[in-house]
Amino acid sequence: MDRFKLRKAEPKDVPDILRLIKELAKYEEMEDQVILTEKDLLEDGFGDHPFYHCVVAEVPSEQQSNNNGPVVIGFAMYYFTYDPWIGKLLYLEDFFVMKEYRGFGIGSEILKLLSHTAVKTRCSSMHFIVAEGNQASIEFYKRRGAADLSLEEGWRLFKIDKSSLLKMSSGPEE
Amino acid sequence: MANFILRKAEPKDVSDILRLIKELAKFEEMEEQVILTEKELLEDGFGDHPFYHCVVAEVPEDHQSSDGYTVIGFAMYYFTYDPWIGKLLYLEDFYVMKEFRGSGIGSDILKHLSETAVKTRCSSMHFIVAEWNKPSIEFYKRRGASDLSDEEGWRLYAIEKDDLLKISTKKR
Numbered sequence: 148m149d150r151f152k153l154r155k156a157e158p159k160d161v162p163d164i165l166r167l168i169k170e171l172a173k174y175e176e177m178e179d180q181v182i183l184t185e186k187d188l189l190e191d192g193f194g195d196h197p198f199y200h201c202v203v204a205e206v207p208s209e210q211q212s213n214n215n216g217p218v219v220i221g222f223a224m225y226y227f228t229y230d231p232w233i234g235k236l237l238y239l240e241d242f243f244v245m246k247e248y249r250g251f252g253i254g255s256e257i258l259k260l261l262s263h264t265a266v267k268t269r270c271s272s273m274h275f276i277v278a279e280g281n282q283a284s285i286e287f288y289k290r291r292g293a294a295d296l297s298l299e300e301g302w303r304l305f306k307i308d309k310s311s312l313l314k315m316s317s318g319p320e321e
Numbered sequence: 322m323a324n325f326i327l328r329k330a331e332p333k334d335v336s337d338i339l340r341l342i343k344e345l346a347k348f349e350e351m352e353e354q355v356i357l358t359e360k361e362l363l364e365d366g367f368g369d370h371p372f373y374h375c376v377v378a379e380v381p382e383d384h385q386s387s388d389g390y391t392v393i394g395f396a397m398y399y400f401t402y403d404p405w406i407g408k409l410l411y412l413e414d415f416y417v418m419k420e421f422r423g424s425g426i427g428s429d430i431l432k433h434l435s436e437t438a439v440k441t442r443c444s445s446m447h448f449i450v451a452e453w454n455k456p457s458i459e460f461y462k463r464r465g466a467s468d469l470s471d472e473e474g475w476r477l478y479a480i481e482k483d484d485l486l487k488i489s490t491k492k493r
Contacts, residue, residue: 168404181405191407196370199402226402229373231342231414232355234365241404262480263489272481279474292484297476301452304469304477306445307435311465315435 151253153260156201156222158193161185163219164201171243199226202260204244204253220248223257225264228274237265239275258291276304324384325426327433330375330395332367335359337392338375345416349451373399376433378417378426386418393418396430398437401447410438412448431464449477 156164165185172178191198204221221244228238239261244253265273274296277284285295296302307315330338339359346352365372378394385391394417401411412434417426438446447469450457458468469475480488 172405177405183405183407187407191402198400198408224402224404227372227399228401228411229365229397229399229413230357231397232346232351232357234357234361235372238401240402259488259491262485265485266482266489270482270485272479273485274477274479276475276477279476288478288480291480291488293478293480295476296479297470302449302477303452303471304447304449304475305461305466306447306469307461307464307466308445309439309443312435312438312443312446315432315464316439 151204151206151220151248151251151256152217153202153204153256156192156203158189160201160203160219161188161192163203164188164192164222164224167219167222167243167245168224168241170245171241174243197226199224199240201225202257204248204257206248220245221253221257223261225261227268227270230271233271235268235270237261237268237270237273239273242275254287325378325380325393325421325424325429327376327378327429330366330377332363334375334377334392335362335366337377337390338362338366338395338397340390341392341395341416341418342397342414344418345414348416371399373397373413376430378421378430380421386420390418393421394426394430396434398434400441400443403444406444408441408443410434410441410443410446412446415448427460 162185165183165188168183169178169181172181192201201222201224203219205217205219208216208218222241223239224241225237225239228236230236242254242257261273277288336359339357339362342357343352343355346355366375375395375397377392379392382391386393395414396412397414398410398412401409403409415427415430434446450461
């Protein structure tokens with residue numbers, strides 16, 4: 148299987164993007180946590196101000212037994228972030244190739260495309276998070292030069308959830 | 322002393338923003354790592370497509386800092402996207418000049434950011450903190466922050482430019 152195509156996602160890809168997001172979440176045993184809808188993805192990704200960008204990998208129809216057109220079998224979601232010391236960065240948020248299509252270099256090609264995008268848009272670096280238990284992914288990235296900033300610089304990711312945000316935004320003056 | 326205002330940054334604030342970025346970097350003993358210029362901050366923050374947003378804290382002229390500045394604190398943030406829940410507000414930098422701390426300016430900045438997050442329909446605010454930075458960790462935990470690196474095992478990775486170039490030009 149060596150005929151696949153990578154391209155920028157279009158509005159019509161939104162159902163496939165959501166399907167693959169859920170498949171990746173299922174793999175992490177978190178499928179019920181995906182509350183995003185196709186409508187959200189459409190507004191947020193294809194409106195005046197996109198909050199994310201996607202590339203999709205598709206294979207031709209004749210390699211699928213029950214479909215007429217090409218089928219989307221992998222994707223990467225990314226957006227641009229900003230480092231106050233160096234400027235623009237490309238942030239890789241989600242990255243998934245369907246199980247039966249792995250081992251053909253599709254993941255490598257996606258990462259190559261993202262690297263090219265990062266360089267072309269004058270980003271200094273590509274950042275992303277990986278779960279510490281995910282050895283396969285860690286190796287995949289380390290082989291390509293990735294460094295663990297949590298290890299080297301001691302960074303920990305924090306969040307303040309909506310309920311706490313609401314508390315803070317409506318609370319009394321300190 | 323609690324006489325200050327918070328406002329959205331404007332193009333004229335770019336030199337103050339850079340000054341405060343360098344001051345924070347100096348505090349982390351990394352000042353020479355700041356290679357960003359005023360020109361880049363201007364293009365990247367105030368062009369057609371802003372890559373970051375800033376709020377600044379300003380004091381009146383008669384309360385200016387010992388070195389003559391009225392912009393004495395800032396927060397830099399942007400919007401990120403969680404594939405499970407959608408938009409998030411990401412707090413990138415957050416700093417108040419030493420002589421102006423203890424007056425609630427930091428709390429007010431965070432309150433302003435929380436309002437912004439809720440107003441723009443973000444599900445959460447994310448940010449990173451160095452594991453040794455106890456005062457900051459406590460500041461955030463008091464306001465409901467949880468450590469996702471601890472709870473979910475996330476580690477931050479980077480692929481730097483020279484490796485990106487290598488990857489992007491490698492033949493299959």
